[in-house]
Amino acid sequence: MAASMWEWLRRRKLLVDAFFAAPILLLSVPSMLGETYGLGARLYALLTVLLVGPLVLRRTFPRTVFAVVALVSFVQCLAGAEPVQANVAVLIGLYTVTAGCSFRWGLAAAFVAEIGAGTATLRYPTGTDDRKYMFLMLTVLVGGVYxxxxxxxxxxxxxxxxxxxxxxxxxxxxxxxxxxxAAERARIARELHDVVAHNVSVIVVQADGASYAIDTDVGRARQALDTISSTGRLALAEMRRLLGVLREDDDAGAFAPQPGVAEIDDLVEQVRASGLAVTCEVAGTPAAMSEGRQLTVFRIVQEALTNTLKHGGPRVRVSVRLRYADDALEILVEDDGRGAAAFDDGRGHGLAGMRERVAVYGGDVRAAPRPGGGFEVVARIPVREEVAA
Structure with missing residues (x-):
């Protein structure tokens, strides 16, 4: 409530300035009626209006208002008219210019006010000591207001x-x-790419196998269809989990468990069920790794196997080797497929995603055709932050 009232007052400068100028006018009324200073009522009223009236616009036109009241006071002094209560408008104008304008304008206004103090001291007849006291008092007033x-x-x-x-x-x-x-959406996009590309590749391979075997081996075709069904359900479940992160009113998806190193065996079995000959070897003692590093390892293996399914060709064999060293985990996925002869449409983002994932943890990855044929993915991921540093 107080803040809204303050904003209302700030937008109405004229009303506020008129409110603060009104007391000066009210205090001058008795003097105008009683002619205390020996001035005529009309002259006193005229001086009061000329000095108090411009104060209504003092914050709108501070320099102009100060110039007007200073000029009126200077003419009043030259004419020999006695000071009136409304002459305090000069100090009010000095304060407004100093507080609202630049430093130079404030200094200039103080200089003009000080000249007025000196002129008033010399113009109005008093004793020598009284003049010194008057000049000192006016100088202190001007300096204090400034x-x-x-x-x-x-x-x-x-x-x-x-x-x-x-x-x-x-x-x-x-x-x-x-x-x-944006970073979270980019991460989800990479996750969706890995999930969709891998599972769709498995479904395509199984569908091709079922179409070839449906006339000769009904059991094998049924097995392929079962694999397609389970893979599709798994892909849908993972996509729902990832897309759930984007829901503003439901954050449960952000806390869903992510696949890690332990799920690589299930991944290999899934690919092996699609007809791809896969072997998996683990050397060394598995080190404790964060969930983010384990997810990176899983996605690298998944992307490498997906690339083999898509580009390796028929009767391809692939091997997955994980070697735990003291400070890093080395991943090697190599196949004996087409390698450099494989068709690439240039639309895939899997290799770039692998490099981004590994770079987050200070590792490196290399994916290229093998000299003797086939394709290999070699990655090295530090198992601890101090190793990456």
């Missing part, structure tokens, strides 16, 4: 810098959230 204006100007600049910094931090936070969301 310092107060500088303080408010500095404070407003500080508050503006805080508001700008808060807005900048909010924009940076929103940008970081967007970057994180």
């Amino acid at each position: 310092v107060l204006g500088l303080h408010m100007r500095t404070r407003r600049a500080y508050l503006r810098s805080l508001e700008e910094r808060a807005e900048r931090l909010e924009r940076e936070r929103d940008n970081e959230v967007k970057v994180a969301m």
